[in-house]
Amino acid sequence: MLNRYPLWKYLLILLVLLVGLIYSLPNLFPEDPAVQISSDGGDFSLDERRLNSLESSLTDADIDIQSIERDAKSVLIRLHNADDQILARDMLSETLGDDYVVALNLAESTPGWLKSLSASPMTLGLDLRGGVHFLLEVDMKAALTQRLEVNASAMRETLRDERIRYRNTEVQERSIHMDFMNAEDRDEARSLIRRDFPDLDYRDLERERGAGLAMTLTDTAVQEIQDYAVNQNLTTLRNRVNELGVAEPLVQRQGPARIVVELPGVQDTAAAKRIVGATANLEFRLEARPDTPQAETESYDFRNTERTATLMRDVIITGDSVSNANRSFDENGRPQVNINLDGTGGTLMNRSTRTNIGRNMAVLFIEHKTRDRTVMEDGKETTVRTPYTERSIISLATIQSALGNSFRITGLESPTEAADLALLLRSGSLAAPIYFAQERTIGPSLGEKNIERGILSVQIGLLLVVAFMLIRYKVFGVIANLALGFNLVLLVAAMSLLGATLTLPGIAGIVLTLGMAVDANVLIFERIREEMRTGLSAQQAIHAGYERAFTSIVDANITTLLVALILFSIGTGPVKGFAVTLSLGILTSLFTSLMVTRSMVNLCYGRKPVKKLWI
The missing domain is CATH 1.20.1640.10 (Multidrug efflux transporter AcrB transmembrane domain)
Structure with a gap:
């Protein structure tokens, strides 16, 4: 029919x-304007008495509080009016100080029965929901320096394998300078190094004693290193943003040395900066023997202690070799990070530890930071950014047996620090430091x-x-x-x-x-x-x-x-x-x-x- x-x-x-x-x-239940209080690094702790005091101060300021929700990691204060958010955040930040992160937030108001069916509202983009906009600048000078330091380490290893004696290695802007006992050693070293590093210009240096060799990056090599630094940082930042769980983020290159990052729905600028802008990396090095020449060693402090240790300048592997990392706890309940290495990293780690059983191996934590100061130039205030690098030892343990692709890092202060470190290692390290040229919250x-x-x-x-x-x-x-x-x-x-x-x-x-x-x-x-x-x-x-x-x-x-x-x-x-x-x-x-x-x-x-x- x-x-x-x-x-x-x-x-x-x-x-x-x-x-x-x-x-x-x-989608008929709009998100509530809210202010979120969380810890800036360590475990979160905010007692009821202090929380009640904060609630009273907000009420006295005519800020209409809808509800207060608390969990193990944060406190969420829901408000009735979005116009009260900024005032509430400023008041709480001033009261709590630098030990806590107070951020704007938008809290879901979906009824429980819909949540039980896994129903949730549409995610809104940056232009609708607001969020965080970062303009990051890649430190091209540091990118060149890091590449030259890696090259210098490889050169030293090659010369030691061939039993060619050298006295000093120095990295200067775009070049590596090495000193030798005589011209014959210098010429032999140059022929060996040129084979592995053809993109360098080689020049003899006159010394009062012995002979010197300068190896300078060509313009083409400099451009390739800088492009690699920006592209690698793009990949790393995308991985980090994906770890944050942000929907439809924007991470793209802007110009020769800048990267734009937009995170829709993220109002917590401090937390976003801590993950996106972190330039931390790890280096695994052997502790130096007492008879090691001073030119081949470097001394570093332990984190948050006055202890120091002398390490070899040569690096076994870096955080770039990490294929996966997860936070866990050891048998004493202390936080740790379980590390899995890629094939090359596992081979290098096994080769180094197999022949050094009984020696100490250190995990060196490296973080690039900046100091900003305001100066007057031509009657105008100008911000001068001075980059610096902090290096500290987070673990120094004796090698009991040859290590392979899996091991663990201990000596971390808190579960939050372990979680952040694991995230950074999973997403990859930055090829060069990045600095915040501009940031704004929409x-x-x-x-x-x-x-x-x-x-x-x-x-x-x-x-x-x-x-x-x-x-x-x-x-x-x-x-x-x-x-x-x-x-x-x-x-x-x-x-x-x-x-x-x-x-x-x-x-x-x-x-x-x-x-x-x-x-x-x-x-x-x-x-x-x-x-x-x-x-x-x-x-x-x-x-x-x-x-x-x-x-x-x-x-x-x-x-x-x-x-x-x-x-x-x-x-x-x-x-x-x-x-x-x-x-x-x-x-x-x-x-x-x-x-x-x-x-x-x-x-x-x-x-x-x-x-x-x-x-």
Whole structure:
């Protein structure tokens, strides 16, 4: 019989619409403005008495508190008004001091029964939700110095293997200087080193005693090192941001030496800086023997103690060789980091420890920092940034047996420090230090204005489409408009389920989807009119209209879907957001225009004789 669906198809459509309604509901519960208190490094501790005092001070300042939630790592203070966030943060920061991190936050308000179904609202982008914007600058001078130090270490090892004596190694800007006992040793060393380092310019140096050799990086080599430093830092920063769990972050290069990082929804600038900007790395070195020449050793302090130890200058491996790292606790309940090395790192570690059983091996923690000071230049205040490097020993243990690809690092102060170190090692070390050239927090108030304008644009677009369909197609227009509403619900539900991020371009994609969603119904309804003019009955016209318009509708939407997929694959940031909403909108509109409207038309006309259609 024409225009009748089997029962299972009606039930399937009803189930899809019901699931879409449930998973779109969390978007009706907006996030609450909040202030979050957490620890700056160590374990979190904030007693009830002090928390009550903070609550009283906020209340005295006419800040309307909605609720206070506490867990093992932080305290979340929900507020009724977003305008009170900054005032509350400033008051709490001044009261608590530097031992705590007080940050703006947006807390979910989804009901518990929806959370139990894993339903959550759509993630909003930086332009809607606010977040953190960093402009990072790569220290190109340090990149060259680090590469030269690695090269110098390899050169020393080569010369020792060939039993060529050298007296001193010095790294200067773009060159390495080495001193030898005589010119013959220098010439032999140059021929050996040139084989492994062809990208250096070699020049003899005159010395009062002995002979010297200067090895300078060529301009091409300098450019390659600098490009590698920026690209490697890009990869590392992306890994770190992914570890933070930020949805749709932006990490991209800007100019020859700068990187832009945008973290939507992150209001905790201090915590983001601690992870994104951390330039920490590890070096594994042997402790020097008493008879080791002074030129081959370096002395370092232990962290937070007055002890010192003398280590070999040569590095066994660095944090670059770490393939995985996880925080755990040792048999005494102290925090530690379990390390897994890649193939090359495991081979180097095994080779070094196998021949040095009984010696001590140190884990050297290296961190690049800056000191900023304000000076007056030409009557204007200028910030002068001075980079410096801190090196300290976090572990010094005796090698009991040959180590392989897995071992552990102990001597860490707190579980938080162990977790941060593991994260940094997993995501990879930076090829060169980075410094914050600019940072800013985009507050949620700006996002609220964008959301209001976006919702208004959706409402206007929806209203115009609804009005057109009602005027043009009457009863069938009502059916198309109901399907359009279902389409919007399914689109929101799909974006919520997939964790897609909604941005301003994404809202533009939704508006475009609303316009495109009725295209299929226009084709179907016009085809029904055409079939009726040829003399077919109402039931036959409805059947022919849906059947004969199907191919045209699918072809038109598939071509648009292909374009959206191409935009998603090659685009970044806003372009991706637009492509995501457009792709999902095409799929949901196909379902609603072909199946949902057909089911409603079948229910209205499929079970009765019809002489005239209101179309």
